[in-house]
Amino acid sequence: MAIQTETQDSPLTIAGKTFHNRFLLGTGKFRSKTELTESITASGAQIVTVALRRIDLERHEENIIEHIPKGVTLLVNTSGARNAKEALRIARLAKASGCGNWIKIEVINDSKYLLPDNYGTIKATEMLVAEGFIVMPYMYPDLYVARELVKAGAATVMPLGSLIGSHQGLKAKEFIKILINEIDVPIVVDAGIGRPSQAAEAMEMGADAVLVNTAVAAAGNPAQIAQAFSLATAAGRLAYLSKLPAIKSHANSSSPLTGFLFEE
Amino acid sequence: MNIILNGKLREINSAMTLRSLVEQFSKNPNHVIAEVNGNIITHDQWPSWRIQDGDTLELVNFVGGG
Numbered sequence: 001m002a003i004q005t006e007t008q009d010s011p012l013t014i015a016g017k018t019f020h021n022r023f024l025l026g027t028g029k030f031r032s033k034t035e036l037t038e039s040i041t042a043s044g045a046q047i048v049t050v051a052l053r054r055i056d057l058e059r060h061e062e063n064i065i066e067h068i069p070k071g072v073t074l075l076v077n078t079s080g081a082r083n084a085k086e087a088l089r090i091a092r093l094a095k096a097s098g099c100g101n102w103i104k105i106e107v108i109n110d111s112k113y114l115l116p117d118n119y120g121t122i123k124a125t126e127m128l129v130a131e132g133f134i135v136m137p138y139m140y141p142d143l144y145v146a147r148e149l150v151k152a153g154a155a156t157v158m159p160l161g162s163l164i165g166s167h168q169g170l171k172a173k174e175f176i177k178i179l180i181n182e183i184d185v186p187i188v189v190d191a192g193i194g195r196p197s198q199a200a201e202a203m204e205m206g207a208d209a210v211l212v213n214t215a216v217a218a219a220g221n222p223a224q225i226a227q228a229f230s231l232a233t234a235a236g237r238l239a240y241l242s243k244l245p246a247i248k249s250h251a252n253s254s255s256p257l258t259g260f261l262f263e264e
Numbered sequence: 265m266n267i268i269l270n271g272k273l274r275e276i277n278s279a280m281t282l283r284s285l286v287e288q289f290s291k292n293p294n295h296v297i298a299e300v301n302g303n304i305i306t307h308d309q310w311p312s313w314r315i316q317d318g319d320t321l322e323l324v325n326f327v328g329g330g
Binding site for chain 1: 269270271272289290291292295296297299304306322323324325326327328329330
């Protein structure tokens, strides 16, 4: 059955560029490059993240860029950076590749929880924006930090849903909601989203986009789940735009409470 | 002569250019980004860029990441 998906929704705009798909895909951990390409295509993702690493001197590895369909915006993450200076170095290298200047800042010091260092992230955002990068910082959802990121010129704010790769969903839901209400740049929920229902939940509450990686790459059928995530993201967006009625603590009949057959 | 390439000490031919070094290690030199002693060296400089004894080189490229 075909589903009518035309809506009056305005596109997602980041740094003046418009996107009609609000599902962003990470490219890490895929079992094969074919599964990666199929997942990008099946989801219709228009922004994908990549990382920068030393080339493997012993093995001639294929380059990931060749497996990303043309026209997809590359968002290079600064994974591996432990401070703002290292993030800047990675960003400069990425820019030198000629693959654009969109950077997802990741400044992480903790290897157990992989929590972003919000203060290093603010510093990195200031430094990268000053050099003309389009900056999308990954952060722990804290209102004051989000405000500082916006002040520093961040194009979006990317709060974590829960720990990276944990599939725990929106553990930080109430704090992400505060960012959605108070922050004027797009809110992209990143990390921890493990089920399409969680992506829908983030979008229903008003997030502008979601980013998923591990849950797609590690699935038995990555292309199929990528499509499911994309549909769930769109469904959540539709629900948000529909202005859902509030949750109530007691029943509220959907059928009329008058004219019963058994009334005397 | 000796250089530090991607964090490891290596002995290389002394007459080597950056271009020939990258070609030796990468199937896709166009996608490689090179940093010599902390400075990014753009592709157009590679053919004439002579590697010096004691140089520290980083050759990086894009991989999958979230």
